[in-house]
Amino acid sequence: xxxxxxxxLRGLLTRRRARREADEELTFHxxxxxxxxIARGFxxxxxxxxxxxxxxxxxxxxxxxxxxxxxxxxxVWRDARHAVRSLRRTPAFTVSAxxxxxxxxxxxxxxxxxxxxxxxxxxxxxxxxxLARVSWLTRSAGTIGFSDSIDGRAxxxxxxxxxxxxxxxxxxxxxxxxFNSDASAAFVTQARISAGYFRVLGVTPAVGREFTPDEDxxxxxxxxxxxxxxxxxxxxxxxxxxxxxxxxRGEAYLVVxxxxxxxxxxxxxxxxxTPLRPTRTGEGGGDxxxxxxxxxxxxxxxxxxxxxxxxxxxxxxxxxxxxxxxxQLAVEPLQDALTSGARLPLYLxxxxxxxxxxxxxxxxxxxxxxxNGGRKQALSTRLALGSxxxxxxxxxxxxxxxxxxxxxxxxxxxAHVCLGALQTIGGDSFSQWTSAVIDTRAAVVTAAVSMxxxxxxxxxxxxxxxxxxxxxxMTDGGSRSIAGGAHHWGRRVLIATEVxxxxxxxxxxxxxxxxxxNLGNLDPGFDADRVTTTSVSLQDAxxxxxxxxxxxxxxxxxxxxxxxxxxxxxxxxxxxxxRLLNFPFRFTGAPIDDQIIANLMYVTPGFFETLxxxxxxxxxxxxxxxxxxxxxxxxxxxxxxxxxGSENPMGRSLTWGxxxxxxxxxxxxxxxxxxxxxxxxMIHGPIETPPIVFFPAAxxxxxxxxxxxxxxxxxxxxxxxxxxxxxxxxxxxIESANPLLPITPADRLADAQAGATAFQRRLVILVGxxxxxxxxxxxxxxxxxxxxxxxxxxxxxxxxxxLGATPAGTIGRVTMxxxxxxxxDVVAGTALAAGAAQFVTAWLWGVDERDPLxxxxxxxxxxxxxxxxxxxPALRIVRIDPATILRG
Amino acid sequence: xxxxxxxxxxxxxxxxxxxALGPNHGWGIANRIRQMSREGLxxxxxxxxxxxxxxxxxxxxxxxxxxxxxxxxxxxxxxTTAGRRRLETERESWEQFALSMRRVLQADS
Numbered sequence: 003x004x005x006x007x008x009x010x011l012r013g014l015l016t017r018r019r020a021r022r023e024a025d026e027e028l029t030f031h032x033x034x035x036x037x038x039x040i041a042r043g044f045x046x047x048x049x050x051x052x053x054x055x056x057x058x059x060x061x062x063x064x065x066x067x068x069x070x071x072x073x074x075x076x077x078v079w080r081d082a083r084h085a086v087r088s089l090r091r092t093p094a095f096t097v098s099a100x101x102x103x104x105x106x107x108x109x110x111x112x113x114x115x116x117x118x119x120x121x122x123x124x125x126x127x128x129x130x131x132x133l134a135r136v137s138w139l140t141r142s143a144g145t146i147g148f149s150d151s152i153d154g155r156a157x158x159x160x161x162x163x164x165x166x167x168x169x170x171x172x173x174x175x176x177x178x179x180x181f182n183s184d185a186s187a188a189f190v191t192q193a194r195i196s197a198g199y200f201r202v203l204g205v206t207p208a209v210g211r212e213f214t215p216d217e218d219x220x221x222x223x224x225x226x227x228x229x230x231x232x233x234x235x236x237x238x239x240x241x242x243x244x245x246x247x248x249x250x251r252g253e254a255y256l257v258v259x260x261x262x263x264x265x266x267x268x269x270x271x272x273x274x275x276t277p278l279r280p281t282r283t284g285e286g287g288g289d290x291x292x293x294x295x296x297x298x299x300x301x302x303x304x305x306x307x308x309x310x311x312x313x314x315x316x317x318x319x320x321x322x323x324x325x326x327x328x329x330q331l332a333v334e335p336l337q338d339a340l341t342s343g344a345r346l347p348l349y350l351x352x353x354x355x356x357x358x359x360x361x362x363x364x365x366x367x368x369x370x371x372x373x374n375g376g377r378k379q380a381l382s383t384r385l386a387l388g389s390x391x392x393x394x395x396x397x398x399x400x401x402x403x404x405x406x407x408x409x410x411x412x413x414x415x416x417a418h419v420c421l422g423a424l425q426t427i428g429g430d431s432f433s434q435w436t437s438a439v440i441d442t443r444a445a446v447v448t449a450a451v452s453m454x455x456x457x458x459x460x461x462x463x464x465x466x467x468x469x470x471x472x473x474x475x476m477t478d479g480g481s482r483s484i485a486g487g488a489h490h491w492g493r494r495v496l497i498a499t500e501v502x503x504x505x506x507x508x509x510x511x512x513x514x515x516x517x518x519x520n521l522g523n524l525d526p527g528f529d530a531d532r533v534t535t536t537s538v539s540l541q542d543a544x545x546x547x548x549x550x551x552x553x554x555x556x557x558x559x560x561x562x563x564x565x566x567x568x569x570x571x572x573x574x575x576x577x578x579x580x581r582l583l584n585f586p587f588r589f590t591g592a593p594i595d596d597q598i599i600a601n602l603m604y605v606t607p608g609f610f611e612t613l614x615x616x617x618x619x620x621x622x623x624x625x626x627x628x629x630x631x632x633x634x635x636x637x638x639x640x641x642x643x644x645x646x647g648s649e650n651p652m653g654r655s656l657t658w659g660x661x662x663x664x665x666x667x668x669x670x671x672x673x674x675x676x677x678x679x680x681x682x683x684m685i686h687g688p689i690e691t692p693p694i695v696f697f698p699a700a701x702x703x704x705x706x707x708x709x710x711x712x713x714x715x716x717x718x719x720x721x722x723x724x725x726x727x728x729x730x731x732x733x734x735x736i737e738s739a740n741p742l743l744p745i746t747p748a749d750r751l752a753d754a755q756a757g758a759t760a761f762q763r764r765l766v767i768l769v770g771x772x773x774x775x776x777x778x779x780x781x782x783x784x785x786x787x788x789x790x791x792x793x794x795x796x797x798x799x800x801x802x803x804x805l806g807a808t809p810a811g812t813i814g815r816v817t818m819x820x821x822x823x824x825x826x827d828v829v830a831g832t833a834l835a836a837g838a839a840q841f842v843t844a845w846l847w848g849v850d851e852r853d854p855l856x857x858x859x860x861x862x863x864x865x866x867x868x869x870x871x872x873x874x875p876a877l878r879i880v881r882i883d884p885a886t887i888l889r890g
Numbered sequence: 891x892x893x894x895x896x897x898x899x900x901x902x903x904x905x906x907x908x909x910a911l912g913p914n915h916g917w918g919i920a921n922r923i924r925q926m927s928r929e930g931l932x933x934x935x936x937x938x939x940x941x942x943x944x945x946x947x948x949x950x951x952x953x954x955x956x957x958x959x960x961x962x963x964x965x966x967x968x969x970t971t972a973g974r975r976r977l978e979t980e981r982e983s984w985e986q987f988a989l990s991m992r993r994v995l996q997a998d999s
Contacts, residue, residue, distance in 0.1 A: 023955055027916060027965040028939065030958065034917040035935075058936025066940040070947060 024067050028060050081400040088401060095373040096405070098782075099366055099460075103409025103452055105775060106355075106362035108416020111440065111448035112424055113348075113355045115417070119438035120344045125337055126266045128204035129296075134303075134333035135340075136160055136169065136293040136310065141328050148334050148342070152293055154286025156317055156331065160293060163313045166306040167295040167333070170203075171196035172268070173278045174290050175713065177541060178746070181274065182249040186236050192250065193272035196280060200261070202296045203268075209233075210244040210259030217258075218277040225277065226255040230263040232273040250274065251542050268294070268340060285712055288584075295333060306333050350765075350842065351424075354510075354772040357503045359451070361776045363459040364496045368783050370460045371496075372790075398464040399457070406456030410449040414440065417448055427764050497787050498827040500780040505831025505864060506838045507773035512856040513839060513846055514769060518762045520848035521689055526755060527672040528578055529614040532569075533751040534728035535577055535719040538736060538743050540711040548629065548707050552700050555606055557739035558718065565735065567726030572608035573699060575710060576601070577717050578751065579675050579758040582694070583710055590655035590662045598645055599679055601692050604699040604716075610636075610669060612721050620652055620667030627698040634698065636667040641693035644681035656695065659706065663697060675758060687847045689758055719751065765845060781867050788820040789875035799879055809880040813873055820872025821865055828864045832857055901941050902950075903984055906969065906977040909951060915964040916942060942967060950976050 032053045039049030057063055089096045124130045137148040138156075151174060152160075160169055173194035181190040197218035200207065208230060217225050226248065228237075237243035247254050255276065280286050297306060314330035374381065381394065417440050425438070440448075545551050555573045562571035576582040582601035588594070607623040609615075618639060627634050635656060642651055655662040677692030684692070699716075718736065722728045729748040736745055792799070799812060839851040849856070908914060908922045919942075920935050945951045950973035958964040969977070 023965065024939075026955070026963055030915070030962050030964045031917040031920075031935070031939075033962070035920075038921070056935045063936055063939050066936070067943045070940050070943045 020071060021064070021068070024064050025060075028057065028063060032057065032060070078400075081396065082404055085397065085401040085404045088397070089404065092373050092377070095369055099369050099405055099456075100409055100412060102362045102365050102369075102779065103405070103455060104412035104416050106359050107409055107413030107448055107452045107455070108418075108420050109772070109775075110355045110359050110451060111413055111417030111444055112420035113351050114447050115421055115438045115440050115444040116424060117348050117352060118443060120341050120348060125340070126264070130337065131335075132297040133203070133336040134167075134295050134297065134306075135336050136167070136295050136331055137334045137339065138289075138329045139332040139334075148332075148339065149289070149329075150292050150334070150339060151289040152291050152331075153289050154280050154282035154291070157280050157286070157291055157293060158282065159313050159317050160310070160331065163316070164295075164306070164309055166298055166301040166309050168198070168202050168298055169293055169295045170199040170201070171278055171280055171291050171293050172199065173285070174292065176272055178539060179251050179541070180249075180742075181236075182252075183236065183246065188236065188273075190232065190273040191271065192274050192276060193267070194276050194278040196278045199275075199294070202294055204296070205262065205265050207259040208262040209241050210257070212259055213277045218279055220279050220281055222277060222279060224253060224255045225258045226250065227259040227261060227275040228257060229261050229267075229271075229273055229275075230265065233260045250276070253543060268336075285709070290713070294336065297333075303333060346844065347765075350845075351768060353838075353841070354507060354769050357507055358772045358776050358779075359455070361500050361503050361779050363455050364500050365779045365783060366455060367459045367462070368496045368500075368786065370464050372786060374464055374466075395465065398461060402457045402460040402464070403453065405460065406453040407449075409456060410452030413448055413452055414445055417444070424768070427767060494787065494823075497780070497783040498830065500776070500783045501824060501827035501864065501868075502831030502834050504773065504776035504780040505828055505860060506835040507769065507776050508860045508863070509832070509835035509856060510838060510842055511766060511770045511773045512860050513842065513849055513851065513853060514762065514766045516849040516853060516856060517845065517847045518759060518766055521687075521759045521762060524673065524689060525671075526578065527615060527670050527691065530578075530751040530755045531721075532724065532728075533613065533719055533721050534732065534748050535717045535751055535754075536729075536732045536736075536748040537715040537717045537746050539715045540707070541715075542743075544740075545711065546708055547704050548702050551702070551707055552629070554739050555699055555716075558735045559606060559608070561735040561738045562718075562720055562731065565731050567723040568731060569721045569723065570608050570612040571718070571720040571735075572606045572612045573716050573718050574603055574605040574609050575699075575714055575716050576603045577719070577754065578613070578672050579689075579754050580717075582674060582677060582692070583714060584678050585658065585695070587656045587658035587695070590657045592657075600641060600645065601674065601677055601679055601694045603694060603696050604702055605696050606699050609696070609719075612719055613672070615672060616670040618668040618670060620665070622667055622669070623696075623698045628700040629703075631701070633661050633663040633701050634666045635663040636669050636696040637665055638669045638691075638694045638696075639671045640684070640691050641695065642668060643693075644684050645693050659703070669696065673758065688762060689847075715746075762845070762847075777867070781871055784820070784824060784868055785871040785874065788816075788823070788872045791819070792816055792875040792879060796879060803880065804885075812880050813876045816876035817869050817872045821869050824865060824868030824872075828861050828868075831864070832861055835860075900984070901937060902945060903977070903980045905938075905941060905945060905967075906950065906973055906980065909967055909969040910974065910977055913966050913968040915958065915966050917964075919967070945973070949973075 032050070035053035035056065036046070036050045039052050040046055042049075044052065054060065125133060127133060135148075135150055136152070137150045138152065140147050140149055157171055160167075161171075177192045178189060179192050181188045195213075197213040197215045200212045207227065210227070212227060213225060217223050228243070233239060233243060244257050244259060246257050248257060249255070261275075278291070280291060295306070297303065310331040310333065318329065384394065385391070421438060421440060540551060540554075545554065559571050559573065562568050582603060584599050585602035586597045586599050588596050588598060605623065607625055607627070610617060610622045617636075620636070622636060623634070637646075637651060646654075651665050652668065653665065655664050657663075671691035672694070673689045674692055674694075675689060677690050679692045680686070681693065684690070718732055720728060720732060722731065732748055733745055736743060799807075799816075803809070803812060835857065836852060843851045904923050905919060908919050908926075911922075914922065916939055920938055942951070942953075946953055946967070950970060951967045952970055953965050953967045955963045956966045
């Protein structure tokens with residue numbers, strides 16, 4: 003079979019050579035035969051004439067050979083050319099079908115490449131199926147969830163007790179730090195990992211080695227590993243970089259290794275890696291680590307889970323657990339753990355894409371039906387002239403294939419654009435999306451989907467046309483009904499599907515819009531107008547003492563206050579919508595186990611004024627609330643509601659560290675995200691107003707400063723007069739206190755406020771775009787169906803109008819019949835939407851997934867659109883003189 | 891002896907048989923058919939060449955341009971393994987056919 007195809011292809015591709023060789027072969031034959039004839043006694047002329055006669059003519063034989071060699075391929079080529087001509091004769095159909103295919107195939111191709119990058123591709127490590135994350139599995143009333151961070155105590159238990167797993171640890175987050183070597187300086191991203199981290203992943207350093215357990219202990223030798231990229235950039239890939247000393251944040255580190263060039267880090271990228279040095283106190287006192295594990299040979303995941311369950315029993319103290327919730331350590335496949343955040347949005351996208359694809363399939367089928375209705379006469383003419391049914395079927399198959407191929411090619415272009423758009427829209431929220439590209443896999447899948455769509459849906463719709471009753475179709479003359487009742491019925495079902503699916507997508511969009519509106523209507527609790535912020539990392543040897551920090555804040559704020567155009571300025575640990583520090587404390591005098599967790603922020607005295615956060619009672623902070631003065635705190639409304647209970651908190655004291663802090667004021671609530679704090683009665687969602695305890699920055703001690711600045715950077719915030727260059731002002735003020743601090747680019751707080759609902763806005767845009775496409779396709783289908791029905795009834799309408807029916811009444815009747823048709827579809831779609839909405843409840847806020855308003859609005863919208871689509875064809879008919887209609 | 895026109899489909903069998911004896915060019919094949927049938931079968935040379943090329947497309951024979959005795963290149967055909975298999979099956983069915991024909995024609999009444 004392959005040989006045969008190859009021989010034919012060769013015949014086609016090397017046509018000229020093949021012809022020359024055939025000529026040669028035949029000439030040779032004629033010469034041999036002539037010679038043989040002469041030998042038999044014929045004259046030379048006669049001998050040659052006989053030879054040519056026996057061959058049946060050189061030209062004819064040559065053509066016969068050519069036909070044998072190129073049969074099939076040329077026929078397909080001829081059919082394809084014929085199909086293109088035929089498609090060009092129905093440009094409306096071809097353009098609509100191609101546009102539908104290109105749009106939908108493109109969108110789905112883009113979604114596929116995202117899904118491929120995020121979900122389908124195995125992790126880029128050896129035997130990725132044996133890699134896992136060790137997480138806390140929390141079970142509470144009906145819900146199960148993994149929480150991927152653990153504390154130092156859990157880590158030590160896992161490290162010391164497990165036999166089935168090879169484990170390693172990573173610190174949470176990445177830090178931007180200053181890097182210096184003899185030759186260069188850079189602002190780099192640092193990640194911290196434990197010894198054995200790369201061994202667990204199965205990554206061997208390209209040069210040097212990874213960290214030893216001795217280096218991974220508090221007080222261990224300062225060592226660093228470089229990524230391949232960074233090594234090339236800063237050291238021109240010089241192997242002698244290993245063994246050199248470099249400076250991170252001004253401290254000396256020895257370079258011990260370089261990672262291979264194809265190493266892909268888990269999560270965010272980094273330039274340099276340093277030992278994590280896990281502990282049980284400080285950073286390790288909270289859930290700030292994440293553990294990875296590789297299943298050892300000869301063990302199963304069940305063994306590992308059993309072992310982790312018994313380790314959990316050693317470290318979980320039931321009395322400290324939340325009521326009704328149990329938790330234990332468990333393995334979560336690493337791929338699942340890494341993609342859990344990106345998975346759901348992708349499922350949603352894929353579902354929306356699949357629905358639109360289905361709508362497109364339906365549309366292709368409907369378009370094909372309509373097209374064959376229109377060329378029924380041409381087809382019957384061909385059948386009457388003796389064209390075989392097989393030939394017609396073959397023509398339709400080839401037409402579908404040509405359409406599918408062209409649609410797929412266009413779709414690839416669209417996919418490229420779509421992927422770019424998706425990455426722009428979603429890349430901030432889902433970092434894994436950015437790695438997706440339209441590669442060969444995506445192209446193959448896209449092309450295949452396009453072909454299947456065109457052939458599987460275009461063909462069944464086309465085939466009935468080959469069973470035409472020739473006589474009936476031809477005598478019909480084409481002036482009256484063109485499509486038979488059976489076709490109407492098929493088309494009816496197709497359009498019902500379209501309408502129902504667009505209802506589903508529109509309802510989901512509607513629910514997302516309501517969520518967005520609800521979130522937007524919440525009181526932010528502060529005024530972001532003209533407030534600019536910047537942050538500075540204080541994880542720096544020079545700022546290990548509270549006194550040095552106080553000095554930094556005082557000098558920079560003093561400079562800001564003197565700057566014209568600055569209305570007010572402050573420094574705070576944490577900003578609205580940022581992640582805050584969760585801190586345990588108790589009311590002074592309460593039992594030691596009565597710990598309460600709240601968000602904790604230190605602020606300078608100008609904070610409440612700068613953000614215009616109202617004070618409900620008591621006072622804010624003053625310059626006199628300094629070290630050596632009685633420790634004071636301000637709490638917020640949420641603290642009063644969820645923690646203080648009925649007792650007035652003013653004047654009570656909170657205990658944390660070795661000090662008691664008196665509550666001197668109550669401030670309004672401020673919106674935050676992911677507070678990580680949960681108290682009875684608290685409403686959770688994309689935006690929350692958690693209980694917050696504020697304390698004066700000037701009253702923090704050294705230990706606290708070193709602890710929190712490891713994870714969080716303080717922010718400077720100023721409110722400026724309209725024309726002030728806030729970025730330059732902030733930069734100048736901080737540099738006046740210390741010219742060597744790395745300052746992040748300034749942000750407007752209003753942008754952070756908009757960013758808080760960015761995810762919800764993206765959902766609206768993404769799903770809304772699909773819904774819009776589906777709606778347009780459905781409306782076109784509906785319009786076509788009703789226009790067809792009206793055309794079929796042209797005679798009847800003409801007679802009615804001749805008998806005195808009013809145009810208004812006629813339009814009304816036609817419109818009503820259209821609306822009735824649509825109403826059934828809308829009801830079906832609404833039922834479907836009610837089911838589909840269950841799957842998006844996780845992204846809804848402040849709106850029930852059965853929200854009657856949304857459902858009613860969408861149903862109304864669809865009926866309105868249906869009414870317009872129905873009224874238009876009727877309008878056209880009643881404008882015509884009844885006499886014309888009846889004569890026609 | 892009158893010359894018999896070749897039955898449709900038997901030309902392929904003849905070509906395969908000749909090539910089973912060794913590689914040959916088109917004229918050689920035609921000549922062998924003539925000789926071996928003692929001039930009884932005269933392959934229409936007009937159908938010989940398309941048949942040869944069809945057999946090549948089907949993979950039963952393969953061909954090669956080779957220099958020949960009189961300074962010309964000739965296309966020389968060789969039987970492939972698939973062709974050898976096909977020769978066997980075709981020969982069997984032909985003999986079956988010929989036997990059946992003979993039985994019918996030699997029946998007494």
